[in-house]
Amino acid sequence: MCGRPVRAPRARLGLAFGLLLAAPATAHAGNGLLPRTPVLHQDEHCLTVVDRSAQPVVHLRYTIPYSDVCLSADEPADSRSHQLLAFCHGDPAARPVPRWHTRGELERDIAAGFGPPDPVFAEDVLEDSPDYAGCWHLITAPGEHRPITCAAARPGVDWDTRDLPVGTYLVRGYTYEPPGSAWWPRHGLFKIVDDASDPAASPPALAIANRDTFLWKGQVMRVRLCVDAMPGTTVTLAHGRNIAEPAWSPFIVDMPVVSGTVDLDFLPPAELAGEFLTLRAEIVDPQDRRFIAFMQGEISVQVSGAPAGGEAPVGVDDEPPPTSYDFCVDDPAADAEVECPAPASTTSPDTSDDPAAGEPGCGCRGPAPLPLLAPLLVLLRRRPRLRPGQAP
Structure with a gap:
């Protein structure tokens, strides 16, 4: 394929x-x-x-x-x-x-x-x-x-x-x-x-800066909130399993916050070792206006504790993150004309057992075709990569 x-x-x-x-x-x-x-x-x-x-x-x-x-x-x-x-x-x-x-x-x-x-x-x-x-x-x-x-x-x-x-x-x-x-x-x-x-002229807003996060068992996550709200505003933070409909468990309730960057600590309960979690934050201002933000990623909590020297809290390294490779800027052939294979209808007779049969036009780039299962594997939910030296 x-x-x-x-x-x-x-x-x-x-x-x-x-x-x-x-x-x-x-x-x-x-x-x-x-x-x-x-x-x-x-x-x-x-x-x-x-x-x-x-x-x-x-x-x-x-x-x-x-x-x-x-x-x-x-x-x-x-x-x-x-x-x-x-x-x-x-x-x-x-x-x-x-x-x-x-x-x-x-x-x-x-x-x-x-x-x-x-x-x-x-x-x-x-x-x-x-x-x-x-x-x-x-x-x-x-x-x-x-x-x-x-x-x-x-x-x-x-x-x-x-x-x-x-x-x-x-x-x-x-x-x-x-x-x-x-x-x-x-x-x-x-x-x-x-x-x-005029902060009172608009409802409160916040966002969670943390992306996918790796934690050892018993390691603290430093949660970074970005806040824009009037004085007297509070925030409640909760964690839940990273599933479509989490059951949220608050761990910080009605914490006063001000506009700007706010860092708060989250220590996952020991019984959640081995789980994938995510976060929810609700902000409420003195006029009872509310907004809910979700972490745009997951927290991978390991079943083993941190190695020596690895116990420090894990937070946001860079906001915004450093610039990564940009195909449209860094590849000199980015605007080269793409040669498309001749399209073949997939409604034609089954030739899957014929190694000489042609493949349907699929918009390929690059000389090396992927194995049959590769596209399915990349469609599965990605887990955070293991760090150097970490046991699988």
């Missing part, structure tokens, strides 16, 4: 794997097992306050890990494309986000064999989901599907915030490529206000 080169994206592909399992048996898309090409956000910060009285347009930069423009014969014409959306709230890291924006998009994909069979639940469509009613907003233009090329990604996107309600927003990138379209959250949040000089 031919596959795209697999780099380590900063967001999970577990949702995409679930989508493939949910696809009807009649959908045999040539792209079905390939990893979806992520939106790699740039210039991420824990919390950014946008004062619309001064500058209502936010420039969002992103890049891609490789060009992805070659469609299989049965893909929609606008497949393998990117969009950006803003959401009025986040979610626990493992909770799936609805796969389609509108009911019309879903019905089109079902008709083409790229959607689940009826009935389709409201949770599958943003415009139908009670959790997202009035909460999601297109940043890219309506109907705009940005090609997955550096020519499209390099200029970035201008986000006009003037029509949004005042509040705090999470930005997500979206890869449209049925049957396994995928989401890529941007680290950090944006607080949209009309007058940044």
